[in-house]
Amino acid sequence: MHGHQIIELTVNQQPFVIEAKATVAALLTAWSGEPDGQLKVAVALNQQVLPRKKWSTQQLQHQDELLIFNLVAGG
Known part of the structure; x- marks a missing residue:
């Protein structure tokens, strides 16, 4: 029995840890607390x-850097 491996990365220049092989969608859900389909963001x-x-x-790698941008609705 062994624990999940975790990787460290940065999200909007803040340290963030998530399980290895997590996808961007999984990270967005963990980061925001919302299902990624509901997020109005760009990555x-x-x-x-x-x-x-x-x-x-898209699987995440150790020390990846993500930037998450809110998309402003309307024109």
Whole structure:
């Protein structure tokens, strides 16, 4: 029996830990407390904008840097 491995990364320049092999979608849910489908945000992973369709497949790596931006509704 062994514990889950965790990785350390940064979210909006703050330290954050999550289980290894977590996806961006899982991180967004953990970070916000909301299901990722309800979040009106954009995500950049290591300075690259990550399309929403990749959130559920993109696995996070140790020391990744994420930036989460609120999208302002309206025009």
